[in-house]
Amino acid sequence: MFDDLADLYQQVILDHSKSPRNFHRLDPADRTAEGTNPLCGDNITVFLRMDGARIKELSFQGSGCAISKASASIMTESLQGRTLTEVKGLFDQVHDMVTTGKSPASDMGKLAVFAGVHRFPARVKCAILPWHAVLAALEGQVNPVTTE
Amino acid sequence: MSTGNSTAEPLPPVRDLSALRADFPILNQAVNGHPLVYLDNAATSQKPVAVIEAMDRYYRCDNANVHRGIHELSNRATATMENSRARAARFLNAARSSEVVFTRGTTESINLVAATWGADNLRPGDQILLTEMEHHSNLVPWQLVARRTGAELVFLPVTGDEGLLDLARLDALLTPRVRLFALTHVSNTLGTVNPVAELCERARKVGAVSLVDAAQSAGHLPLDVQAIGCDFLACSGHKLCGPTGIGLLYGRQEQLEAMPPWQGGGEMISSVDFHESRWNVVPHKFEAGTPNIAGSVGLHAAFDYLDAIGRQRIFQHDQELAGYAYERLTTLSGTRVFGPRTGRSGVVSFLLDDVHAHDLVTAADQFGVALRGGHHCNQPLMRKLGVPSTARASFYFYNTRAEVDRLIEVLREIRRFFGG
Numbered sequence: 001m002f003d004d005l006a007d008l009y010q011q012v013i014l015d016h017s018k019s020p021r022n023f024h025r026l027d028p029a030d031r032t033a034e035g036t037n038p039l040c041g042d043n044i045t046v047f048l049r050m051d052g053a054r055i056k057e058l059s060f061q062g063s064g065c066a067i068s069k070a071s072a073s074i075m076t077e078s079l080q081g082r083t084l085t086e087v088k089g090l091f092d093q094v095h096d097m098v099t100t101g102k103s104p105a106s107d108m109g110k111l112a113v114f115a116g117v118h119r120f121p122a123r124v125k126c127a128i129l130p131w132h133a134v135l136a137a138l139e140g141q142v143n144p145v146t147t148e
Numbered sequence: 149m150s151t152g153n154s155t156a157e158p159l160p161p162v163r164d165l166s167a168l169r170a171d172f173p174i175l176n177q178a179v180n181g182h183p184l185v186y187l188d189n190a191a192t193s194q195k196p197v198a199v200i201e202a203m204d205r206y207y208r209c210d211n212a213n214v215h216r217g218i219h220e221l222s223n224r225a226t227a228t229m230e231n232s233r234a235r236a237a238r239f240l241n242a243a244r245s246s247e248v249v250f251t252r253g254t255t256e257s258i259n260l261v262a263a264t265w266g267a268d269n270l271r272p273g274d275q276i277l278l279t280e281m282e283h284h285s286n287l288v289p290w291q292l293v294a295r296r297t298g299a300e301l302v303f304l305p306v307t308g309d310e311g312l313l314d315l316a317r318l319d320a321l322l323t324p325r326v327r328l329f330a331l332t333h334v335s336n337t338l339g340t341v342n343p344v345a346e347l348c349e350r351a352r353k354v355g356a357v358s359l360v361d362a363a364q365s366a367g368h369l370p371l372d373v374q375a376i377g378c379d380f381l382a383c384s385g386h387k388l389c390g391p392t393g394i395g396l397l398y399g400r401q402e403q404l405e406a407m408p409p410w411q412g413g414g415e416m417i418s419s420v421d422f423h424e425s426r427w428n429v430v431p432h433k434f435e436a437g438t439p440n441i442a443g444s445v446g447l448h449a450a451f452d453y454l455d456a457i458g459r460q461r462i463f464q465h466d467q468e469l470a471g472y473a474y475e476r477l478t479t480l481s482g483t484r485v486f487g488p489r490t491g492r493s494g495v496v497s498f499l500l501d502d503v504h505a506h507d508l509v510t511a512a513d514q515f516g517v518a519l520r521g522g523h524h525c526n527q528p529l530m531r532k533l534g535v536p537s538t539a540r541a542s543f544y545f546y547n548t549r550a551e552v553d554r555l556i557e558v559l560r561e562i563r564r565f566f567g568g
């Protein structure tokens with residue numbers, strides 16, 4: 001009965017949505033950006049501290065569904081020490097995985113738990129929202145980004 | 149064969165509303181391995197065979213363009229469209245067919261009034277009174293026209309979770325500065341049924357024009373524009389068993405006549421010169437271009453279908469189901485239910501523990517239960533209620549108590565799944 005649901009909401013996702021990691025504000029932060037999903041009112045702000053071109057520290061705040069929260073939480077764990085180019089590369093893979101279901105490359109680590117999202121088209125935006133925010137922060141975009 | 153004069157013979161009285169489910173083939177299917185429980189009627193209703201077949205018949209037998217033709221089929225198409233207009237006037241109890249303008253739906257109807265009446269009548273310092281429970285489509289068009297004209301928006305507040313209009317504030321807000329009072333008849337989020345006749349009368353007393361958003365009421369309760377006493381009323385066909393892409397704007401004859409045209413094109417003119425044109429009479433002045441003829445046929449069939457059941461009866465059924473859902477939801481631990489306890493329409497918004505509305509709706513869909521989750525085009529209201537979104541179940545006459553029971557059972561499962 002719960003098969004498809006359990007495929008989407010893997011235990012790791014439920015865990016991260018209930019106790020998100022790096023769920024606080026960084027003050028001061030070198031970079032920050034807000035992402036909103038106007039359809040559901042989800043709203044995530046990411047905070048970055050940089051060490052040259054690399055992310056030294058990364059956190060987030062905001063409200064959202066289990067998917068967007070877990071995605072943000074796992075993303076913050078996955079991006080420490082990465083450069084913009086590396087983040088873009090990972091984003092492309094995550095995007096591919098959640099939209100097409102293409103099996104994730106082996107080096108994706110925990111991010112692979114979002115593979116089930118592709119069977120729920122309405123939820124792709126939830127998984128992608130924090131990534132848009134972090135890319136905007138890295139690229140120095142000032143206006144809030146939206147998933148629309 | 150002509151559908152032009154196909155005002156259906158009265159249907160036999162309906163004894164058991166659930167028997168009507170047989171008229172809706174779409175309801176008879178499994179979704180994600182479970183029987184479909186369709187509880188998203190406030191977004192759009194399903195369509196009975198009578199409506200689907202009327203449109204099919206029109207395309208098979210009568211299709212042509214209206215007004216401009218002289219041949220037989222064109223005559224039929226014209227008669228069909230004008231027949232639908234007359235039927236719509238009866239559905240709303242408008243005094244004349246010419247007070248009914250065909251539009252794409254509620255949103256377009258309101259935009260039409262904002263762009264024509266609003267642009268012509270609003271001056272800097274004038275006020276437009278709205279309520280805090282308006283759908284974006286009865287808010288954003290007024291923001292646009294306010295920006296252009298220098299008019300100002302003011303809002304009649306909503307009283308927290310129970311979702312009633314704070315009528316004690318009305319006197320202070322409804323001053324002679326208010327040129328227009330636009331409000332929803334039934335809230336698509338809270339299910340509140342507003343006392344529109346009383347409110348339109350109050351508007352009239354200060355010389356304000358009134359507009360009623362009937363998107364959620366037209367197909368659900370008896371509606372009489374003369375009894376309501378509004379200047380304008382807007383509704384959508386697709387929420388009342390009709391097709392998408394067609395709706396109505398009712399406007400009092402004097403208002404419509406005084407208003408400038410909206411879009412320019414064919415159909416809306418009486419004569420055209422290279423530099424100037426003369427406008428057609430109302431309502432044609434507001435209907436530029438080839439109209440949605442097939443849509444009007446489907447709408448006509450929907451009106452016949454609903455009136456054969458009786459809208460008072462539909463309203464009673466909606467209220468019973470909503471009341472039952474409200475009781476069962478409130479006895480389920482960890483729920484927060486929005487909107488009035490009694491007197492509500494068939495719309496119930498709620499939240500379940502810490503389960504986000506989006507997750508809840510995704511999960512319910514896995515059990516074949518179609519809900520809606522989000523801000524329901526009511527973002528400012530959501531902010532006021534202090535929630536980013538809610539889940540919403542909305543009923544129609546073909547829904548049953550057994551479906552409400554199923555909803556509750558599924559919510560229990562969902563809570564278990566998310567470990568609440």
Ligand SMILES: Cc1ncc(COP(=O)(O)O)c(C=O)c1O
Nearest residue numbers: 253254255283285336361363384
């Ligand atoms: C109260 C209310 N007003 C307006 C609308 C807009 O209707 P439509 O999208 O058919 O134009 C809706 C539909 O969701 C509604 O519920």
